[in-house]
Each structure stands twice: as structure tokens, then as C-alpha cells.
Amino acid sequence: MSIPQKVFKYYERYRSIIPDYDEFISYILKPLPYSIRVNTLKITPEKLAQRMESKGFILRKSKLHPWFFEVDCIDEERGIGATLEHALGYYYAQEIVSGIPPIVLDPKPWELILDMAAAPGSKTTQIAQMMKCKGTIVANDVSRERVKALKSNLDRLGVTNTIVTICDARRFYSDIMFDRILLDAPCSSEATIRKDPSLPLDLSYRLPRSFSRLQKSMIERAYHLLKHDGILVYSVCTFAPEECEEVVEYALKIGFEIEEVDIPLKYVEGVTEWVDERGRRRSYDPDVSKAIRIYPHFENSGGMFVAKLRKV
Amino acid sequence: MLPNLERYRICSSEEVRRILDYLEERYGIPRSVFENYTFLVRGKNSIWIYSGHPSILELIPNVSIAGIRALHLSIKKTLKPTTIFLQVFGKYATKNVVELESEEEAVTFMSGGSIARYYDVEEGFVVVKFGSDVLGCGLYSNGVLRSKIPKTLRVRFEWFK
Ligand SMILES: C[S@@+](CC[C@H](N)C(=O)[O-])C[C@H]1O[C@@H](n2cnc3c(N)ncnc32)[C@H](O)[C@@H]1O
Numbered sequence: 001m002s003i004p005q006k007v008f009k010y011y012e013r014y015r016s017i018i019p020d021y022d023e024f025i026s027y028i029l030k031p032l033p034y035s036i037r038v039n040t041l042k043i044t045p046e047k048l049a050q051r052m053e054s055k056g057f058i059l060r061k062s063k064l065h066p067w068f069f070e071v072d073c074i075d076e077e078r079g080i081g082a083t084l085e086h087a088l089g090y091y092y093a094q095e096i097v098s099g100i101p102p103i104v105l106d107p108k109p110w111e112l113i114l115d116m117a118a119a120p121g122s123k124t125t126q127i128a129q130m131m132k133c134k135g136t137i138v139a140n141d142v143s144r145e146r147v148k149a150l151k152s153n154l155d156r157l158g159v160t161n162t163i164v165t166i167c168d169a170r171r172f173y174s175d176i177m178f179d180r181i182l183l184d185a186p187c188s189s190e191a192t193i194r195k196d197p198s199l200p201l202d203l204s205y206r207l208p209r210s211f212s213r214l215q216k217s218m219i220e221r222a223y224h225l226l227k228h229d230g231i232l233v234y235s236v237c238t239f240a241p242e243e244c245e246e247v248v249e250y251a252l253k254i255g256f257e258i259e260e261v262d263i264p265l266k267y268v269e270g271v272t273e274w275v276d277e278r279g280r281r282r283s284y285d286p287d288v289s290k291a292i293r294i295y296p297h298f299e300n301s302g303g304m305f306v307a308k309l310r311k312v
Numbered sequence: 313m314l315p316n317l318e319r320y321r322i323c324s325s326e327e328v329r330r331i332l333d334y335l336e337e338r339y340g341i342p343r344s345v346f347e348n349y350t351f352l353v354r355g356k357n358s359i360w361i362y363s364g365h366p367s368i369l370e371l372i373p374n375v376s377i378a379g380i381r382a383l384h385l386s387i388k389k390t391l392k393p394t395t396i397f398l399q400v401f402g403k404y405a406t407k408n409v410v411e412l413e414s415e416e417e418a419v420t421f422m423s424g425g426s427i428a429r430y431y432d433v434e435e436g437f438v439v440v441k442f443g444s445d446v447l448g449c450g451l452y453s454n455g456v457l458r459s460k461i462p463k464t465l466r467v468r469f470e471w472f473k
Contacts, residue, residue, distance in 0.1 A: 042399070082471040087422060088445055089399060112368065134348070136364030138372055147376070152464050155380055158400040160349070160363040164377035176371040 004029060007193065010201040013277040014239050018295055019268060027297040032194040034071040034080045035062065036091040037099060037122075039157045040129050043090045045069075051085060062096050063264050063299070065103060067129070070096070089156040094122045095195065096265075097294050097304040101184055101235035102126040104261050104308050109134035111179040114225060116169040116218060119146030121153040123184055128159040140165045140172055170217045177227040185215045187236040187243050191303025194296055205277065208240035215247045223254055223311060232256065232309040237302060239295075244305040245270050245288040256309040258290045266298040270307070317369055320360065320378055323351040331359060331383065334391050339439060340406035352378055357385035361397065392437045395448030395461050402439045402446035409439045410450060410457060415472075418442035420459075421450065422467045427457045 001009070008025060015021045038045040045066055049059045055074065062068035073080055080086070080093045102123050107113050109131045118124045118139035127137055139154075139162050141147050147166050154162055165172070169183075188207040193199050215236070222232050234251065236243050248270065252258060270291035273283045291307035323331070328351050335341040350369075352360040362369075362379030369378060382397040398405075410431045412418050417427055421440055431438075433452055440450040440457070449460040 078471065082468070084418065084422060084445075084467055087465050087467045088447070112365065133363050136368045138368070151377055154377075155396045156465060158380070158396060160361055160379045160400065162377075162379070163362075163364060163368065163372055163375050165372060165374055166376050167374065174372050176368065 003197075006201060006203075010203060011190075011239070013205070017241070017271050017274045018239070020297060023297045024295055027300070028193055029197070030194060032095065032302060033300060034073055035094060035096045036069050036071055036080060037094045037126060038067045038069070038091050039089055039125070040067060041133060041158055042088070048085065048090050052083075055083070064096055064099055067126075068094075068096055068099055087156075089158055092122060092125055092153070092157060094126070095302045096299070097237070097302045098122050099126060100263055100265075100294070100304055100306055101182055101233050102130060103263060104306055105180055105182050105231065105233040107131050107135075107180055111135045112176065113137045114178040114181045114222075115139045116172065116181060116183045116222060117141055117185055118150055118164075119143060120149035123182060124150065124162060125153055125157045125159055127182070128157070128161060131161065133159060133161040135161060137162045138165060138174075138178075139163070140167060140169055142166065142168045170214075170221050172221060172225065174225060178225055178230060179227055180231045180233070181222045181226055182233050182235070183218055183222050184235045185211075185218055185243075185247075187211050187215070187238045188240055189237055190239050191237040191296070191305075194302055205240070208238065208242040211238075212242040212246055215243055216250045219247060219251050220254055223251075223256065226311045228311060230311050232311065233306065234309060235304060235306045237304055239293070239303060239305075241271050241274055241282065241284070244293070245272070245284045245291065246282075248288045248291055248307045248309070249284045251307075251309050252285050252287060255312065257312045258287050259308045259310055260290050261292050261306060261308050263292070265294060265301075267292040267294045269293070270305075317375055320352040320354050320369070320375065322366065322369070323353055323359070327351065327353070335393075338434075338436075339393075339408055341401060341404045345401060345404050350379075351382070354381075359383040359385070390436065392460070393439075393449055395465060398439050398448050399446055402441070402448075405439045408433045408436075409441060410452065412440065412442040412447070415442070418445070418447060419467060419469065419472050421447055421457070422459070422461055423469055424459045424461055424463075424466050426459065428455060429457065430455055431457065
């Protein structure tokens with residue numbers, strides 16, 4: 001099977017849940033536009049945009065948030081990271097949709113935040129900006145290799161309020177409870193195919209099913225680490241309902257409530273019913289519709305699933 | 313030593329006083345800048361700066377990193393500020409600041425190169441700026457400014473062709 005054929009076949013199981021499916025498919029093999037988040041700990045969006053434009057980059061404001069821009073590079077091969085401004089930590093190359101979970105998390109200065117699967121720190125550093133480096137972020141990841149990248153991003157962006165830990169989030173214990181937790185969970189990454197066209201796609205769909213189990217135990221641990229009334233944002237870059245709505249339904253069972261999410265990008269509600277590739281009908285708690293799904297063809301972006309949960 | 317804090321130790325008030333004296337005397341950075349920061353010692357010779365709640369350090373098991381590395385104690389027992397520290401706090405410096413004069417010099421410095429020129433600063437570690445950008449730490453001696461930019465933060469000459 002040729003690569004595009006395999007890709008088309010893989011996503012076919014989502015035909016009934018993805019609106020304008022043919023349009024979706026036409027986007028899935030297109031390269032992703034470059035985008036950045038300005039590091040407001042060091043520079044203002046206006047100043048950075050002006051500097052980049054004076055060098056020949058073209059910046060377009062993202063609808064998501066004033067810190068985000070889509071960028072046309074001067075030189076495709078050199079990309080977005082080969083500038084003095086990048087070395088000085090004035091911006092972070094980040095997918096627009098990756099900026100959504102921290103915005104939904106809405107961390108405040110002086111709070112205590114846990115980022116359970118944080119490396120390489122796109123969202124940790126965004127959260128630090130939102131908190132103006134006041135209060136504390138505990139950024140955890142299981143992978144020592146990826147934590148190196150996290151550390152170098154914290155260094156480059158000048159983030160001073162972060163504690164890094166390296167452990168399996170399912171066994172993360174602490175003597176203190178958190179105000180808010182981000183679980184940007186490890187997932188099958190199906191929705192990152194535009195960024196990574198070599199993404200392995202297994203037509204047995206074993207990956208979504210096994211990640212689903214991992215995600216559920218991570219969300220359960222998050223429940224115990226969260227203060228009463230605390231917020232958990234659960235996000236994954238996949239379209240597989242096993243890793244999205246099924247995990248959120250599990251969260252509702254163990255004591256979370258789900259809240260509406262609203263962001264200034266086009267999205268659709270979480271899926272409450274679908275038929276999988278083996279023809280089995282699946283249905284979830286109707287409340288999971290309060291979660292959001294962003295598809296690549298909506299805003300020419302990557303894909304993302306986000307749910308906002310409250311511990312009650 | 314705190315039970316959870318194996319790698320770090322919170323600086324004593326005497327140590328903090330010495331750090332603040334140094335930053336004020338050598339670079340003119342006012343002490344008030346650091347009011348909401350905690351200084352930590354890691355290993356034998358590095359000092360870290362952290363702006364989170366100090367008490368959290370004791371409540372999280374196995375802290376691997378806390379804040380960013382701020383200063384390094386050299387073998388000769390002189391303190392050296394890190395580039396990442398200066399990129400955040402160097403803007404408050406009023407003394408021992410070298411202002412580069414051209415983009416070419418800035419690129420040379422940021423790619424790890426040296427600049428031979430007279431600067432009206434004391435010998436030793438200096439804050440290097442270009443316009444409003446704090447580039448990082450340099451070592452000035454015998455009329456030569458050496459770049460102390462760590463490899464991971466360097467730029468490459470080809471980028472600017
Ligand atoms: C989607 S990525 C996180 C991206 C990151 N939040 C960001 O925005 O830069 C998922 C991360 O989960 C980590 N991970 C996988 N299994 C884990 C586990 N059991 N506990 C903690 N982290 C885990 C991976 O190493 C990976 O870095």
C-alpha cells in the first residue's frame with residue numbers, strides 16, 4: 001500500500017464523526033504552517049513581530065490568542081529556529097492547537113500547577129508566561145531524554161518558577177495538592193500527521209486501545225493530586241475516541257465533572273456515539289459532548305482534543 | 313538537608329547576602345530585584361534561582377531541577393553569572409556592561425567568537441548587550457572579550473548570510 005493510501009485507510013474509521021470528511025483528508029497530507037508563541041517573559045508580541053518582519057518573515061496574528069502567530073519563513077530549509085531572537089528565548093515554535101490546553105487550564109499567578117507529562121515544555125513554558133513566573137509549576141515527565149529538551153527550553157525562555165521531576169505520572173506522589181493539573185497525555189498522536197508524515201499508523205488500532213488504558217490510570221492519579229474543586233485539563237493530539245471521550249467518560253465515573261470549553265477557533269463537540277472499524281457501536285456519557293475536537297481542515301492546523309474537568 | 317531535596321540546598325541568609333552583594337557590587341543589580349526569589353545550592357559550585365513557593369521544594373519528592381542555574385563558582389572561587397541568568401536579570405545591570413556596536417559583533421559573540429577591542433569595564437565576567445538585547449555572559453581580559461554563550465544557545469554564521 002502506498003503511504004497516502006495507508007493514511008486514507010487509517011483515518012477511514014473516523015468518516016462518520018469528522019465533518020466534511022473529504023476536506024479533512026485533503027488537509028491531512030499537507031504540510032503544517034509554521035507558528036510561534038511569543039515569550040512575553042522577555043519581549044512583547046508587537047516588538048517581536050516588528051523585528052521578525054524587518055528580517056523578512058511574514059507574521060499573521062492567530063485567532064487563538066495574541067501571543068500566537070503563523071509565520072512564513074524566509075528560507076523553508078532553515079525554518080523557524082535559526083534566528084538570534086530564537087537563541088535569546090524571545091519565542092517558541094509551537095503549533096497553534098498546542099496553545100489551547102493551557103488557555104483552557106487558565107492558570108493564575110501564585111497558584112500551584114502540575115504538568116503531568118510536560119516534556120519538551122511547550123505548554124509548561126506557556127503556563128509560566130500566564131503566571132508571570134509567580135507561583136509554582138511542577139513539570140513532570142517519565143522520559144529522561146525528553147526532560148533534557150524541557151530543561152533547555154526552560155533555560156532559553158528564562159522560566160524560573162518550575163520544578164522538574166522525572167517519574168511515571170501514575171506513580172507521582174506529593175505531600176501537597178494542586179490547584180490545577182494539565183494532563184497532556186501520551187497518545188497515539190494521530191492528529192500530528194501533518195507535522196510528522198512518517199508517523200507509524202497501525203491498521204489494527206492497537207495503539208489507541210493501549211494508550212486509553214494508560215490515560216485512564218494517569219487521570220485517576222491526577223484526581224488524587226488535585227485539590228477539591230480543582231481543575232484538570234485533559235488533552236491529546238489524536239482523533240481516536242478510545243483516547244478522547246472514553247477517557248473523559250472514565251473521569252466522570254471517578255468523580256470529575258466536565259465544564260464547557262470555549263475558544264476563539266472553530267471546533268466541534270465531543271463525540272457521544274460512533275461505530276468503530278469493526279462495526280461496533282460505541283456510545284459515551286452525553287456529558288462528554290462538552291469536550292472539544294479541533295480538526296486540521298477547520299483552521300489549517302493540527303488536530304486536538306481538550307476537556308476541562310473539575311474535581312467535585 | 314531537606315528530605316525531598318537531595319540535589320539542592322536552600323542558601324543560608326549569609327550566602328544570600330554574599331550573592332546579592334556580588335550582584336550589586338559587580339553589576340549594580342539592585343537587591344530589590346530578587347525579593348521574591350529563592351537561591352539554592354546544587355553540588356559544590358552552582359547556585360540556582362527559583363521564583364516558585366519555597367515550601368513546595370520540600371513537599372515534592374525527587375526534585376530533579378528547580379528554577380534555573382544562576383551562578384557558577386569557578387576553581388579560583390570567583391563567581392560567574394550564567395548566560396541564562398543574565399538574559400533574565402542582565403537588564404538591571406549598570407556596571408561591567410559591554411555594549412556591542414554592530415549586528416556583526418553580536419553574531420560573532422552569539423556564535424561563540426571573541427572580539428578584540430577596548431571596553432571601559434573591569435576585567436572578568438561582564439554582561440554583554442547589543443541594543444536592548446542582553447546577549448549573555450562574556451569574559452573580558454587583556455583587551456579581548458570572550459563569549460561564554462553555551463553551545464545550546466549559540467547561533468550560526470550561515471544564518472545571517
Ligand atoms: C504529548 S507529549 C507532551 C508534550 C508536552 N506537554 C508539551 O506541550 O511540550 C506526552 C509526554 O508524555 C510522556 N510520558 C509518557 N508516558 C508517561 C508516563 N507514564 N508518565 C509521565 N509521562 C509520560 C512522554 O515522555 C511525552 O513527553
